[in-house]
Amino acid sequence: MLKELQGKRVLITGSTTGIGLATARLFLQYGACVGINGRRGIDDPQVVEEFGRLPGEFSTFSADLTRSENCRQLVEAFVGRFGGIDVLINNAGGLGGRSPLEKIDDAFYDHVMDLNVRSVLMMTKFAIPYLREAARQTGITTAVLSTGSIAGRDGGGIGAGVYGSAKAWVHDIHRNWVKEFSKDNIRFNIVSPGSIDTAFHHGKSEEVLQKMRDSIPMGRFGASEEVAPTYLFLATHAFSGYITGQIVDVNGGQMAP
Numbered sequence: 578m579l580k581e582l583q584g585k586r587v588l589i590t591g592s593t594t595g596i597g598l599a600t601a602r603l604f605l606q607y608g609a610c611v612g613i614n615g616r617r618g619i620d621d622p623q624v625v626e627e628f629g630r631l632p633g634e635f636s637t638f639s640a641d642l643t644r645s646e647n648c649r650q651l652v653e654a655f656v657g658r659f660g661g662i663d664v665l666i667n668n669a670g671g672l673g674g675r676s677p678l679e680k681i682d683d684a685f686y687d688h689v690m691d692l693n694v695r696s697v698l699m700m701t702k703f704a705i706p707y708l709r710e711a712a713r714q715t716g717i718t719t720a721v722l723s724t725g726s727i728a729g730r731d732g733g734g735i736g737a738g739v740y741g742s743a744k745a746w747v748h749d750i751h752r753n754w755v756k757e758f759s760k761d762n763i764r765f766n767i768v769s770p771g772s773i774d775t776a777f778h779h780g781k782s783e784e785v786l787q788k789m790r791d792s793i794p795m796g797r798f799g800a801s802e803e804v805a806p807t808y809l810f811l812a813t814h815a816f817s818g819y820i821t822g823q824i825v826d827v828n829g830g831q832m833a834p
């Protein structure tokens with residue numbers, strides 16, 4: 578079944594660090610053609626060297642996806658390199674800061690929404706024609722996977738309400754796209770992490786981190802490598818060809834409402 582991944586063209590936004598980077602590595606291990614994206618390239622030259630030795634092929638495309646035009650250019654650049662798209666993983670995103678409601682201004686709102694909502698909307702819009710065509714040519718489903726969050730189910734922590742509701746928007750619009758594009762053989766699923774040990778949590782005090790661990794039944798943060806296989810499962814027709822419109826929680830047992 579994993580043979581299906583050889584040569585699969587997988588564009589992963591926000592894959593220069595954290596969950597996206599671990600996911601890129603896993604797809605490369607199984608021979609996929611991977612587009613790596615972040616605001617800049619992969620910082621660690623050892624990782625670049627390691628990726629070069631894996632069975633798959635990769636190219637790096639730096640782009641700030643808060644701008645619609647940059648999303649369009651990223652899709653076109655990836656297709657120019659690999660000839661089409663079989664899987665789009667919308668993973669770029671982030672908290673974008675915390676603010677109590679009464680201090681939120683337009684700049685804060687625009688930043689959080691552009692990062693977590695506009696990027697997913699525009700990347701998917703520009704990728705759809707290629708995903709449709711790849712599904713037609715191969716006769717198997719193609720896939721859009723987006724990174725949601727437990728915050729999209731529970732509203733997010735105090736000061737992170739715009740982020741939490743932006744992720745809820747991502748969860749919800751996938752269900753709309755299922756209705757519009759299932760006829761084209763494109764599947765849409767969400768990977769929804771709980772607390773994963775990445776730069777996302779940098780800057781928190783040890784006391785806050787311990788409180789978070791205490792709220793997780795498994796008693797620890799997850800590793801990016803423990804999230805990556807869920808994308809692989811949902812991207813592979815042979816594993817998940819009849820799964821669409823779902824949210825898969827990867828959270829060590831935190832109860833997602």
Ligand code: NAD
Pocket residue numbers: 590591592593594595596597614615616617640641642643668669670671672692724725726727728769770771772773774775776777778
């Ligand atoms: P991370 O900070 O390590 O990764 C974020 C990635 O997004 C990086 O590659 C970064 O370059 C990229 N990025 C940020 N802004 C961008 C922009 N404007 N344009 C293009 N790329 C941009 O953090 P992570 O934890 O790996 O986050 C990945 C995803 O997981 C995010 O969508 C985040 O909201 C989500 N998430 C993380 C957690 C967690 O606990 N770590 C929990 C739930 C959801």
